[in-house]
Amino acid sequence: MELDENKLHALLGQVVVEMGAAANGPLITIGDKLGLYKSLSELGPMSAAQLAKATETAERYVREWLAAQAASGYVEYDNVNDTFFMTPEQTAAFGDKNSPVFMTGAFYAITSLYHDEPKMVEAFKSGEGISWGNHNKCLYCGTEKFFSPSYEGNLISSWIPSLSGVEEKLKKGAKVADIGCGHAASTIIMAKAFPNSTFLGIDFHDKSIEQAKLKAKASGVNNISFQVSTAKDLPGDGYDLITFFDCLHDMGDPVGACAHVKEALKADGTCMIVEPFAHDTLKDNLNPVGRAFYAFSTQLCVPCSINQEVGLALGAQAGEKRLKDAITSGGFSHFRRATETPFNLILEARP
CATH class of the missing domain: 1.10.10.10 (Winged helix-like DNA-binding domain superfamily/Winged helix DNA-binding domain)
Structure with missing residues (x-):
């Protein structure tokens, strides 16, 4: 050769x-x-x-x-x-933790990938999944630290206003659930901005919910509660808004999750799904952003989904078409891309 x-x-x-x-x-x-x-x-x-x-x-x-x-x-x-x-x-x-492009958090999460490399070797051999809660602890604080600046910079100023009629409801007083809330960065941001509304944060990782409660208490907000729960076990109904922040693709059964969420919403309720930005074809995702997300997806998102029931494993570069298929298969009739950033797709689904 x-x-x-x-x-x-x-x-x-x-x-x-x-x-x-x-x-x-x-x-x-x-x-x-x-x-x-x-x-x-x-x-x-x-x-x-x-x-x-x-x-x-x-x-x-x-x-x-x-x-x-x-x-x-x-x-x-x-x-x-x-x-x-x-x-x-x-x-x-x-240098500025309040910047919407503050990047250091990603490197805390990357630290966990190196610690967990032996687990990935075995997963490649067996085809089995790895639970989100079975990763090195650097992952959880890193995930919060990486996503928080973008949420701080975009969630209240542009993402929620891009949804039809949602901002007005939140100002008046709405019932909201934040699914896969992790350490509650997104939940706390919304609760601070809309004090007349009530927020429930859920996550299936009990250690994350423990941290979420501590962080909410430290932030001084009193219109949030938390519960260890999967999306398909979200308690209650009559929600005005239900959110998925960078987590729907991690779920083993995103279709089932969306089906339950649809039933938990009011007839005029809204589901906001924030997902990593991706095009619909592999060739169009072969770029620096796609490269980073595919790497995280291989080691975090796909193993997490495979470890759960169904194990659809959408991956972090699912793209709008596959996400739409999952969301509408869950029973939602109305779907659109509300807005986007270089790193995120913000999708709106309504019953």
Whole structure:
């Protein structure tokens, strides 16, 4: 077999980029935990010694960390003054936790993937699933930390207003269920914005519900309750709004979940389904966003679904067509794409 040297060199160059990205992952969470990005973005330009002093860390480690970050393009280096600083764009991605594009949370979740690699090896051999609750604990805080900035930046300002008549109901006082609420980032955001409405957050992962209760208490909201439950066991009926945030594709029986949700809604109720952005064909998803979501999907979403009844395993790149098929098969008559972001599809379903 004869090798094309140009293609080989291009591939090896890409692999070196991947090695650097993989090796820098822990440095991103370290920088976040120790406040290195935050301090540099707020106080820079700074030397390594100045940043170390400001964050009460060891200068030699900070100097090497800064070099890695500069080589990655995550911070800037001033060769003349031997100082480092962050651009507004770098700050938005790494230094400002309130930014809608704050990205560090993804790397906490990625940490869990490496811990759980032996489980995935066995899953590939057996074809069996892996429960969401059977992953390394880094996954749960990472998932919340990754999704929260986008929810904070979009949920109240654009996603809910894109739904027909829902914002008005929430302002007056509506009954809402948030399915697959996790640590309740989405639930708390909605409850704060609409104090006249009542919210029930459910999740089948008991440890997540424990954290959700703590976070809701810390936030000071008192119009939320929580319960350990699957979507198909959602208690009660007469809901004005039921939401799925980045979780419908993880379910073993999304059709059954939608069927139960439809019956739990009022006749004029609405179901909002937030899903990872995807096109309907594989060829159209072969891009950086699709690549990241396929990687998470292989190790988290598909195993989670397979571990449950039916195990439909839609995956995180299901696309609007397959999602529509599942949702309308659950009995919903009205379906539309309400809005979108580069990372999410926001879908509206009504009975």
